[in-house]
Amino acid sequence: MFDNGLVTGPAPFDPAALRPRLPSPLQEVSDDRFARHGVRLLLKRDDLIHPDLIGNKWRKLVPNLEAAAGRPVLTFGGAYSNHLRATAAAGRLLGLPTVGVVRGDELAGRPLNPSLARCAADGMRLHFVDRSTYRRKTHPDTRAAVLRAADAEDAYVVPEGGSNAVAVRGCRALGEELRDHADVVALACGTGGTLAGLAAGLGPGRRALGIPVLKGGFLAAATRALQTEAFGGPRGDWQLDERFHFGGYARTTPALDAFAADFEERHGLPVERLYVAKLLYGLVALADEGAFPRGTRLAAVVTGAPFVS
Ligand SMILES: Cc1ncc(COP(=O)(O)O)c(C=O)c1O
Numbered sequence: 001m002f003d004n005g006l007v008t009g010p011a012p013f014d015p016a017a018l019r020p021r022l023p024s025p026l027q028e029v030s031d032d033r034f035a036r037h038g039v040r041l042l043l044k045r046d047d048l049i050h051p052d053l054i055g056n057k058w059r060k061l062v063p064n065l066e067a068a069a070g071r072p073v074l075t076f077g078g079a080y081s082n083h084l085r086a087t088a089a090a091g092r093l094l095g096l097p098t099v100g101v102v103r104g105d106e107l108a109g110r111p112l113n114p115s116l117a118r119c120a121a122d123g124m125r126l127h128f129v130d131r132s133t134y135r136r137k138t139h140p141d142t143r144a145a146v147l148r149a150a151d152a153e154d155a156y157v158v159p160e161g162g163s164n165a166v167a168v169r170g171c172r173a174l175g176e177e178l179r180d181h182a183d184v185v186a187l188a189c190g191t192g193g194t195l196a197g198l199a200a201g202l203g204p205g206r207r208a209l210g211i212p213v214l215k216g217g218f219l220a221a222a223t224r225a226l227q228t229e230a231f232g233g234p235r236g237d238w239q240l241d242e243r244f245h246f247g248g249y250a251r252t253t254p255a256l257d258a259f260a261a262d263f264e265e266r267h268g269l270p271v272e273r274l275y276v277a278k279l280l281y282g283l284v285a286l287a288d289e290g291a292f293p294r295g296t297r298l299a300a301v302v303t304g305a306p307f308v309s
Helices: 056-068 082-094 114-121 131-135 140-149 165-178 193-201 219-231 254-267 276-288
Strands: 026-029 040-044 073-077 098-103 125-129 156-158 184-189 207-212 238-240 297-301
Touching (some): 040 165, 056 082, 056 156, 056 165, 056 193, 082 114, 098 114, 114 125, 125 140, 165 193, 184 276, 193 219, 207 219, 207 276, 254 276, 276 297
Parallel strands (some): 040 297, 073 098, 073 156, 184 207, 184 297
Antiparallel strands (some): 026 040
């Protein structure tokens, strides 16, 4: 665009115009399962940051949207991806074209499920790919072919789950908001991007605890790699407890469902089931094992909210 002889790009996007609630609220809740071990439970309500860019989606996506500088944004996800929905909503709010590459070409001919229907209603162009292509999507040749097939070669690409160096640096603010208020900060992990940034933002003497919701034991290496990409090396004191994935992503048990419903009842918190329920369940079990010294201020990050179609 030429303006008074100067070459200018698209108007810069101002995240403050979306009026996020930042820092997100920190709420202490009274819960006997923690209190009897002398542990104070605090809920870090990242689910209240923004009604459409919920929780870690705000922290990871907004810096990427700034980096996209007005280019169409293309990203990847499964048929029920929170990340695809958030990207589509961001596109609607900011007037940015978005493309969602969806795992499973068998879905192409069928009516959209409520999650993908929401993406489409928000203006996201959906491009379905077969599972083997989807698995190879980070390979440069496959990625180039997918972008070509989706007619999006000029797009700014955000990886599946939204975790890249820009996103990880965006999540540092979560740690900075908590460093004066909590001794241990716990959160559920998928790719490890939020944990990688959070740990970097917490101060000395503070500890981050990740509860992976996927099975496989790959997350420590993935989190280290993300910290190296974002900061040049390891940052902060963090660890994982791999015991609370309940069989893997989106897997659940009657006991977990009952736990989540009971937590909602006790505390009036809508409990997102894929990540947040597993985190809270894990924390109750850990408190019972005596994992937190008496007097610990334990913050649980509410990284999402249930999807209501
Ligand atoms: C609600 C919720 N919590 C936690 C996570 C995990 O975040 P990360 O992939 O950064 O580990 C996700 C996925 O992005 C999520 O949707």
